[in-house]
Every structure is written in C-alpha cells, then in structure tokens.
Amino acid sequence: MPYTEATLQLLSIDGTLVESDRTAEYRALVDKLSDAQLQNFYREMVVTRRFDIESGNLQRQGQLALWIPSIGQEAAQVGSAFATREQDTIFPAYREHAIARIRGIDPVAILALLRGQTNGGWDPNESKFRLYTLVLGTQTLHAVGYAMGIAMDGKSGTGKPAQDEATIVYFGDGSTSEGDVNEALVFAQSYEAPIVFFLQNNQYAISVPVIRQSRSPLYKRGEGFGIESHQIDGNDVLISYAVTRVAMDDARAGKGPRFIEAQTYRLGAHTTSDDPSKYREQSEEDYWKERDPITRFEKFLRAKGEKESFFTSVKAEGDDLAADIRKRIFELAPPSTDVMFDHVYTDDHPLVSAQKAWLAEYEKSFGGDR
Amino acid sequence: MTENLSMAKAINLGLQRAMREDDRVLLMGEDIGTLGGVFRVTEGLKNEFGENRVLDTPLAESGIVGTAIGLAMRGYRPVCEIQFDGFVFPAFDQIMSQLAKQTSRHQGTQSFPVVIRIPYGGHIGAVEHHQESPEAYFAHTAGLRVLSPATPNDGYHMIQQAIQSNDPVIFLEPKARYWPKGDVELDGPPAPMHQSRVVRTGTDVTVVGHGAMVAMLLDAAEVAKGEGISLEVIDLRSLSPVDYDPIIASVAKTGRLVVAQEAPGNASVGSEIAATVAERAFFHLESPVLRVSGFDVPFPPANLEGVYLPDVDRILDAVDRARGY
Numbered sequence: 217m218p219y220t221e222a223t224l225q226l227l228s229i230d231g232t233l234v235e236s237d238r239t240a241e242y243r244a245l246v247d248k249l250s251d252a253q254l255q256n257f258y259r260e261m262v263v264t265r266r267f268d269i270e271s272g273n274l275q276r277q278g279q280l281a282l283w284i285p286s287i288g289q290e291a292a293q294v295g296s297a298f299a300t301r302e303q304d305t306i307f308p309a310y311r312e313h314a315i316a317r318i319r320g321i322d323p324v325a326i327l328a329l330l331r332g333q334t335n336g337g338w339d340p341n342e343s344k345f346r347l348y349t350l351v352l353g354t355q356t357l358h359a360v361g362y363a364m365g366i367a368m369d370g371k372s373g374t375g376k377p378a379q380d381e382a383t384i385v386y387f388g389d390g391s392t393s394e395g396d397v398n399e400a401l402v403f404a405q406s407y408e409a410p411i412v413f414f415l416q417n418n419q420y421a422i423s424v425p426v427i428r429q430s431r432s433p434l435y436k437r438g439e440g441f442g443i444e445s446h447q448i449d450g451n452d453v454l455i456s457y458a459v460t461r462v463a464m465d466d467a468r469a470g471k472g473p474r475f476i477e478a479q480t481y482r483l484g485a486h487t488t489s490d491d492p493s494k495y496r497e498q499s500e501e502d503y504w505k506e507r508d509p510i511t512r513f514e515k516f517l518r519a520k521g522e523k524e525s526f527f528t529s530v531k532a533e534g535d536d537l538a539a540d541i542r543k544r545i546f547e548l549a550p551p552s553t554d555v556m557f558d559h560v561y562t563d564d565h566p567l568v569s570a571q572k573a574w575l576a577e578y579e580k581s582f583g584g585d586r
Numbered sequence: 587m588t589e590n591l592s593m594a595k596a597i598n599l600g601l602q603r604a605m606r607e608d609d610r611v612l613l614m615g616e617d618i619g620t621l622g623g624v625f626r627v628t629e630g631l632k633n634e635f636g637e638n639r640v641l642d643t644p645l646a647e648s649g650i651v652g653t654a655i656g657l658a659m660r661g662y663r664p665v666c667e668i669q670f671d672g673f674v675f676p677a678f679d680q681i682m683s684q685l686a687k688q689t690s691r692h693q694g695t696q697s698f699p700v701v702i703r704i705p706y707g708g709h710i711g712a713v714e715h716h717q718e719s720p721e722a723y724f725a726h727t728a729g730l731r732v733l734s735p736a737t738p739n740d741g742y743h744m745i746q747q748a749i750q751s752n753d754p755v756i757f758l759e760p761k762a763r764y765w766p767k768g769d770v771e772l773d774g775p776p777a778p779m780h781q782s783r784v785v786r787t788g789t790d791v792t793v794v795g796h797g798a799m800v801a802m803l804l805d806a807a808e809v810a811k812g813e814g815i816s817l818e819v820i821d822l823r824s825l826s827p828v829d830y831d832p833i834i835a836s837v838a839k840t841g842r843l844v845v846a847q848e849a850p851g852n853a854s855v856g857s858e859i860a861a862t863v864a865e866r867a868f869f870h871l872e873s874p875v876l877r878v879s880g881f882d883v884p885f886p887p888a889n890l891e892g893v894y895l896p897d898v899d900r901i902l903d904a905v906d907r908a909r910g911y
Contacts, residue, residue, distance in 0.1 A: 562697040
C-alpha cells in the first residue's frame with residue numbers, strides 16, 4: 217500500500233488525532249485552528265464533492281463534453297489551499313475544483329471550460345488562481361518562473377510573512393515522469409524559488425499505476441533534486457493544511473522550494489471517458505473508501521461536539537449549489553465567434569483581423585439565415 | 587548617429603538599449619551571462635545589468651521557455667536565447683501549446699511579451715542540429731510573431747521592436763550574417779516591425795527572401811545585371827505576419843516571382859508566399875511562382891551544405907526558368 221514509514225498523519229481513519237514526535241510541529245498549528253476554520257475545511261470538502269457529483273451528472277446528460285472528478289482528493293486540496301495566503305499564487309493542473317472554489321472561482325466557469333465555451337474561464341490575476349493547464353506538468357515551469365519573479369521583485373524573504381509571497385503548484389503522479397516537472401525542480405532549486413510543489417499522488421495516471429512512474433516513493437524525487445520533501449496522508453485534511461502551511465511559510469521566507477507528496481486516491485474515474493473497472497480491483501477501491509477524507513473528518517468534528525445542525529446546513533449548501541449550477545449552465549450563452557479571433561494576439565495582427573472580417577461578411581451573406 | 591557594426595554587435599546594442607529603457611526586460615539562456623553567449627550577442631550585458639537580469643540558466647530549453655512564461659505572468663518581459671536552431675525542439679511544447687496559445691486562453695486578461703531569439707540557418711560548416719531553418723513551424727502557429735532581420739540595422743531595431751511587442755516573438759537571427767558589418771542608424775526611426783521591403787529595384791523578375799538569403803539574392807541580382815537581367819529584391823523581414831503589399835506591387839510590375847529560402851520547401855514559408863501571390867496577383871503573373879529551397883532532406887553533413895543551400899546559381903536558374911515562360 218502507498219503509505220510508508222515516512223507518511224505524516226494527524227488524523228487517523230477513525231477520526232482521532234495521532235500523536236507523534238514527527239508531527240508535533242504540525243499538531244501545534246492545527247490546535248490553533250478555530251472552530252470556524254475547521255468548519256470551513258469540512259464545508260469546502262462536502263460542497264465540492266456535491267458539485268463534483270452534479271457535474272458528472274450534467275456530463276452524463278449531455279451538458280458537458282467531459283467531466284474531471286476530484287472525488288477522494290478533497291482533503292489534499294482543501295487543506296493545502298487553506299494553507300496559502302491571499303497574496304500567494306496557485307497554479308493548478310485541471311482537477312483542483314475545491315481550490316478553485318476557495319479562491320472564489322465561480323464553479324460555472326469550470327463548467328464553461330468543459331462545455332466547450334472557453335479555453336480559460338476566469339481572470340487569474342484577480343483570483344491568483346491561474347488557469348487550468350491540460351498538458352501535463354507544463355504549469356510547474358510557469359509556477360517556477362512566476363516564483364523566480366517574486367524573488368526578483370523582492371517580495372519573498374523580507375522577514376514580513378504577512379506580505380511575502382510564494383507560489384504553489386499542483387500536479388499528479390503521472391506528471392512526475394514528464395520532463396517539464398523535472399526541469400521545474402531543477403530551476404526551482406537552482407534559483408531557490410519561493411514555491412511549493414504539491415504532488416497529489418492519486419495512484420493512477422488514467423489506467424497506469426504509480427509503480428510504472430516510480431519504483432520508489434515519489435517524495436524522494438524532490439529529495440533527489442535537493443529539495444526538502446515530505447510525504448503526507450493526503451486524505452487527512454489537517455496534515456495537508458499543516459505541512460503545506462509550514463512549507464509555504466518556508467518558501468515565503470526565502471528558504472527555497474519545498475516538495476509535498478500527498479498520498480490520496482481518485483475514488484472516481486480519471487474523467488467521464490474513463491472506466492476504472494478495467495484496471496483496478498474492487499478491494500482496492502474499498503480500501504480507499506475506508507480512508508475517505510470526508511468521513512474521517514466528519515467523525516473528528518462530531519467527536520469534538522459539532523452539532524447535527526451544522527452537518528445538515530452543509531449538506532443543504534451543497535444541494536443548493538448543485539441546483540444553482542444546474543440552472544445556470546443552461547443560461548450560458550453560446551460563445552461569440554469573436555472568442556475565436558479576439559486575443560489571439562494582444563497587438564493588432566493583420567491576418568487574424570482579415571479573417572475575422574471575412575467571416576463576418578460571409579455570415580452576413582446568408583441574410584441572417586445562419 | 588550612424589555606426590558601422592556587425593549584426594551580432596547591433597543586436598547586442600539593441601538588447602542593451604531595451605534593458606536600459608525597461609527594467610522588466612531580462613535575458614535568459616545557456617551561456618549568455620559570463621560568456622556572453624556562444625555567438626557573443628549578449629557580451630557585457632551581465633556586467634552591466636547583473637545576474638538577476640541576465641540569467642545563465644540551467645541547460646534545459648523547455649525550462650527556459652516555461653519559466654519565461656511564468657515570468658511574463660508576473661509582469662516581466664523575458665528574452666530567451668536558444669543556443670542553436672536545432673536545440674529549440676526540446677522547448678517545442680512550451681512554445682507551441684503554451685506560449686502561443688496563452689494569450690487566447692487568457693481572453694484579454696494577460697499578455698505574453700516573450701521573445702525567443704534563435705540563431706538559425708547554415709553557411710557556418712557546423713555539426714548536425716546547428717544549421718537548420720525551422721521558421722515554418724513557428725509561422726504556422728497562431729499566437730506567435732516571427733521575425734528575421736537580414737542586416738545589422740534591422741537587427742538593432744527589430745530586436746527592440748520585438749521586446750516592445752506585447753505578443754510572443756520568435757526572433758530568428760541568421761548566423762551567416764552575424765559578422766558582416768553594415769551601417770546602423772542608432773537613433774533613426776525604425777521601419778514598422780512587420781514591413782517587408784524592396785532592397786533593390788528591378789524590372790524583370792521579383793526575388794523574395796529573408797535572413798541570410800537576402801544577401802544571396804543581392805549577389806544574384808548583381809550577377810544577373812551583368813547578363814542584362816534586372817531583379818527586384820525584397821527582404822521579407824517578417825515571416826508572420828507577412829507583409830504582402832510590397833510583394834504584390836512588385837509582381838504587378840515584373841510579372842514573375844522567385845521565392846528563395848534555406849529551409850526545406852515542402853510546407854514552407856516560401857510555399858505560403860507562392861500560394862498567396864497566386865491568389866492575389868494571378869492576372870499579373872506571366873509565369874508560375876517558383877521556389878528555391880533547401881532540399882526536403884535532413885540538413886546534410888557540413889561538407890555538403892554548399893550543395894544543399896540555395897546559392898546564386900540556383901537562384902539564377904530559377905530566374906531563367908521564370909523568364910522562359
């Protein structure tokens with residue numbers, strides 16, 4: 217099984233806190249979390265899962281070309297996202313729906329992308345949540361470049377943690393074999409860039425198990441590049457929060473890059489085009505269902521005395537969101553053909569302008585019948 | 587002020603001026619700092635601007651372009667050097683699927699003013715991967731602008747224009763023209779970045795080329811003149827977009843067009859020009875548009891480059907065939 221001696225964990229699968237010398241520093245951070253913060257952890261995980269299920273339904277009903285579920289990975293995402301500060305910039309891959317929500321991205325913007333209405337969907341400079349990137353691993357280099365820019369701007373390592381900036385980049389176990397990820401680790405370490413590499417090891421690259429990407433634990437890749445690296449239980453939202461918090465603080469403080477491997481599991485398919493029953497056993501899925509990040513955290517909150525009304529209200533919030541996106545997806549107007557031509561270049565480009573004008577004339581020639 | 591400079595020095599001065607005028611401009615590449623680049627185009631710039639603006643990067647082309655994209659997101663204007671033409675391919679995904687498409691993907695929320703300088707082309711007798719002309723790949727790709735200066739003056743001005751452009755620019759520097767000197771108008775107003783230009787007027791046949799081929803065309807025109815044939819020579823300067831008006835105007839006058847390029851002819855920039863001129867100037871043409879190109883084979887061992895690369899004789903052979911109609 218993917219957990220190793222090195223795996224850091226705070227919350228066991230029965231929802232009780234685990235004591236260990238290695239996690240004392242992280243436990244202290246978690247103990248400082250307010251009830252409201254803990255509620256937020258739960259809320260974001262549950263609401264995102266509901267969003268995820270509804271989006272899968274919408275795909276099955278023909279309203280999306282594709283859906284990319286994140287079910288099972290909520291703790292890795294929610295914990296780490298709450299560990300960032302608002303000035304930090306997040307570079308997602310394409311499955312980070314919980315993080316998008318936390319950064320204020322309208323979930324319908326994600327649906328618009330998967331409905332074929334846009335190749336982007338939001339303003340990444342406003343949210344500091346960059347666009348989804350579909351070519352695996354390419355975003356790790358963008359994140360490192362951005363982080364190099366932070367350092368050049370003198371916005372990290374100033375000794376003012378409330379203002380210092382860092383980046384965090386998300387990628388998966390399959391991507392670790394891509395050249396770009398390896399080059400990103402080289403650049404990050406060489407330039408001591410303020411960046412955290414957050415690897416969600418969900419055990420599969422579509423159908424290929426992680427052992428084909430690496431025979432040794434992937435956090436050791438980070439170590440191999442000379443980067444301080446940790447392996448965590450990615451289905452434990454508390455350790456995900458705490459380890460990322462420390463790593464981001466280190467990066468912001470100018471101590472160089474950090475690498476986190478979160479052991480998690482994609483409970484659903486890679487995408488709605490995928491059929492996991494062709495490549496994995498029910499017993500394996502059952503093993504991970506027992507480690508479901510939401511169930512575990514719910515047990516923890518209940519043991520702390522959280523009231524039933526809270527859980528009911530979160531469930532209602534998820535259902536409301538599901539109803540809302542189901543309504544609003546039908547209100548999305550089809551994209552104008554301008555989307556195709558505008559912004560191919562920032563400055564004027566005669567070829568694109570001429571083709572845009574030609575298409576307008578051509579469509580006009582049908583006298584409004586098209 | 588006019589100075590007689592090599593193109594390598596002219597581009598160096600252009601980079602220096604751009605960096606002095608805008609502290610968001612920074613250079614990245616292999617061996618470009620302390621060494622000044624393998625062609626010395628960035629010589630002295632690290633001394634003036636420091637290692638935070640002239641970055642000797644790790645040896646990783648995809649890493650160079652990928653991090654440049656991230657720096658552009660942060661507001662910088664990176665100028666990347668790819669050491670040789672044949673070494674651009676490890677960066678291909680970052681150029682084609684990322685840099686070129688980012689502006690469109692961002693729908694107006696972010697510009698990507700990244701320049702990628704690539705010394706390109708043959709005539710230097712080098713080993714494999716050091717003499718190629720990969721311009722067609724970039725010209726084919728929406729979102730990129732592609733420039734190739736042929737003279738020191740254009741090298742000086744066009745590199746500054748490329749840096750000022752808010753779009754990604756592939757800046758192809760013809761290695762064969764790095765060292766010949768020419769007059770550079772240091773303060774003169776530059777021609778528009780994408781303008782093609784008649785560099786020698788003539789009446790019988792229009793010949794078009796870019797980069798190192800422009801000097802070859804001028805040589806051919808001189809030889810042709812001795813044979814009583816008048817060639818009009820056009821320097822493309824910009825390969826994407828191509829400024830067709832001067833070409834069409836010239837063909838309207840001469841009725842004949844030969845396009846010359848070092849790159850293989852199949853699906854090349856020259857092919858696109860031939861097709862466009864056939865579409866736009868069909869009734870002006872007295873003969874088919876002819877291409878003179880590298881052969882459709884890998885760039886050969888250097889001892890054969892003289893056979894592979896179009897020369898004055900092959901250009902004049904095409905001129906004769908065009909005149910034969």
